[in-house]
Amino acid sequence: MSPNIDLENGIGLDMRLITKRFPGVLAADQVNFSVRKGEVHGLLGENGAGKTTLMSILCGLYMPDDGEIFLGTERNAVEKVNIGSPREAIQLGIGMVHQHFRLVQSHTVAENCILGLSDKSIIINHTEIANRIAAIGERYQMHIEPDSYVWQLSIGEQQRVEILKMLYRNADVLILDEPTAVLTPQESQALGITLRAMAKEGKAVVFISHKLDEIMEITDRVTVLRNGCNVKTVETAETDKEKLANLMVGRNVVFSVERPSFKARNPVLEVDGVTAQNDKGVDAVSNVTFSVKGGEILGVAGVSGNGQQELAEVITGLRRSTEGTVKVGGINLTNRTPDKFIFNGVGHIPGDRIGVGLAGNLSVSDNLIMKAFRGGVVSRGIFLRNEAVRDYSDRLINDFDVDTPDRNTPVRNLSGGNQQKAILAREIMARTEQGTRDNGLLVAVQPTRGLDVGATEVVRRLLLTQCEQGDAILLISDDLDEILSISTNIAVMFSGKIMGIVDGDKADISEIGIMMAGGDKSAL
Numbered sequence: 001m002s003p004n005i006d007l008e009n010g011i012g013l014d015m016r017l018i019t020k021r022f023p024g025v026l027a028a029d030q031v032n033f034s035v036r037k038g039e040v041h042g043l044l045g046e047n048g049a050g051k052t053t054l055m056s057i058l059c060g061l062y063m064p065d066d067g068e069i070f071l072g073t074e075r076n077a078v079e080k081v082n083i084g085s086p087r088e089a090i091q092l093g094i095g096m097v098h099q100h101f102r103l104v105q106s107h108t109v110a111e112n113c114i115l116g117l118s119d120k121s122i123i124i125n126h127t128e129i130a131n132r133i134a135a136i137g138e139r140y141q142m143h144i145e146p147d148s149y150v151w152q153l154s155i156g157e158q159q160r161v162e163i164l165k166m167l168y169r170n171a172d173v174l175i176l177d178e179p180t181a182v183l184t185p186q187e188s189q190a191l192g193i194t195l196r197a198m199a200k201e202g203k204a205v206v207f208i209s210h211k212l213d214e215i216m217e218i219t220d221r222v223t224v225l226r227n228g229c230n231v232k233t234v235e236t237a238e239t240d241k242e243k244l245a246n247l248m249v250g251r252n253v254v255f256s257v258e259r260p261s262f263k264a265r266n267p268v269l270e271v272d273g274v275t276a277q278n279d280k281g282v283d284a285v286s287n288v289t290f291s292v293k294g295g296e297i298l299g300v301a302g303v304s305g306n307g308q309q310e311l312a313e314v315i316t317g318l319r320r321s322t323e324g325t326v327k328v329g330g331i332n333l334t335n336r337t338p339d340k341f342i343f344n345g346v347g348h349i350p351g352d353r354i355g356v357g358l359a360g361n362l363s364v365s366d367n368l369i370m371k372a373f374r375g376g377v378v379s380r381g382i383f384l385r386n387e388a389v390r391d392y393s394d395r396l397i398n399d400f401d402v403d404t405p406d407r408n409t410p411v412r413n414l415s416g417g418n419q420q421k422a423i424l425a426r427e428i429m430a431r432t433e434q435g436t437r438d439n440g441l442l443v444a445v446q447p448t449r450g451l452d453v454g455a456t457e458v459v460r461r462l463l464l465t466q467c468e469q470g471d472a473i474l475l476i477s478d479d480l481d482e483i484l485s486i487s488t489n490i491a492v493m494f495s496g497k498i499m500g501i502v503d504g505d506k507a508d509i510s511e512i513g514i515m516m517a518g519g520d521k522s523a524l
């Protein structure tokens, strides 16, 4: 095989017919992928499409089962390369910023940059390193203090250190794996500028994402992966969001979920001055006050890890609060058990689908009745009524369109989207059957994370239907687009506090971004 070199000046990278199998999964199926010097190349695909796997092969973490890689850099003419380890990848000028950072928290920025550099001939001169970091920062429009300790930095700043580390090692090919997932809109924008600057300086940049807007904004070309296959590579200027979405999911996609415009009713959830600690005993939620009315979706926006998870747990009885009160339908449920919350009409769609949400080894049917049996729908006394169980689960499978061979299939065999539909079916119906409809509260945490575009629409629609029928919905999501598309009102969380609550109709994305970074809304 010879490289498909349209690589300008012979600089860039070409992966030819790459195949990678994991037990039971073909993660890359004869994929061709090439990046040129001077371009930002988007790698787009849904969760599980094989993006991380393909790039992990490039950076020496996985060996391909088949295929070849050709590389040309400023230092070496185009040649076939074997990338046997991350160290070899770095030597070849390939660097990757992973979804989970690999910095040493107790070291400074400068120390992290030189960590692992094997060239012992360089006498480590602090001023020289600091100067070099400053120069890189200036060249790529990315400000970083070389003497800051990593633990002092925000997630966005830590990501810049990871990028800096690659540039410090003179990487020619830079790969960023879903870098904007942990950033505020402003930080994402700044990252876009840095990536453009890198391309302009002659680097080849691979930008992995499943978000269409940023792919359209930042990239020169985009390659779409689906099920481990390269579907197509296109010029970004010659495509649009709809076309890319269709390539990504393999069928037509309409973007059409509408924000509710229902009349909000009485407050269902009232949270007043709640403070709660995380698992390390540090305050993760501080003095939080808000309420959610029936017929309202309150979206909680924020960079993940700012107390959203802990807040959801307090509101569903899974975590104790140290101060404040939580009322549902006027009843004080502060620090009561999850049972009491369920009994009072609180449904919970947890962020952790298998684990908290479902019992993977149990059947679809067992999972669906898990909460209903308390209300006497499928039981008499302590005995389950088999026939009622069958009817009830078949009805839910049908109504919520859960795609499963039958009700006895273990729920872990279902796709993510269908697992999520099963959770929604259970959480929504358990309350309806118990006649607690008027006080209904649904706490939805990352309800569409990892779902394909189609399943995402179904889940959002189900939330809207519940809202229309009078439920109060607390929607906690890292996906700002999701929050913006269906929330009646939007609360922004930062460092355990609510920085402000804005009207969903009038929400201004840059205003929300500033609050996500800890800025004060009133200071605008």
Ligand SMILES: Nc1ncnc2c1ncn2[C@@H]1O[C@H](COP(=O)(O)OP(=O)(O)O)[C@@H](O)[C@H]1O
Pocket: 022, 023, 025, 026, 027, 045, 046, 047, 048, 049, 050, 051, 052, 053, 054
């Ligand atoms: N180390 C691994 N072992 C087994 N299967 C894996 C491993 N890494 C990824 N996979 C599987 O390979 C497929 C592609 O995954 P991945 O490359 O992470 O996709 P993406 O980054 O596009 O979300 C998925 O089905 C995933 O479950």
Ligand SMILES: [Mg+2]
Pocket: 051, 052, 053, 177
């Ligand atoms: Mg990935």
